[in-house]
Amino acid sequence: MSQLKFECSSLGFACEWALRADTRQEIVERVREHARCAHNLPELPGELLGKVESAIATA
Numbered sequence: 725m726s727q728l729k730f731e732c733s734s735l736g737f738a739c740e741w742a743l744r745a746d747t748r749q750e751i752v753e754r755v756r757e758h759a760r761c762a763h764n765l766p767e768l769p770g771e772l773l774g775k776v777e778s779a780i781a782t783a
C-alpha cells in the first residue's frame with residue numbers, strides 16, 4: 725500500500741514541515757494539529773482545508 729505525503733509549504737507557508745501517512749484522514753488531522761501549534765490557526769479555514777486536500781500526493 726502506498727503512502728500519502730503532504731508538505732506544509734504547499735499551503736503557502738514558509739515552513740519545512742512535511743509528513744507521510746497511510747490515509748487522507750490522518751493527514752488532515754495532523755495538519756490541523758500542526759496548523760494550530762505552528763501557525764496559530766485554532767481552526768483550519770475551509771479554504772485551507774481545500775488546499776490540503778488537493779496538495780495530498782502519493783509518496
Ligand SMILES: [Zn+2]
Pocket residue numbers: 732733737739740741758762763
Ligand atoms: Zn507549517
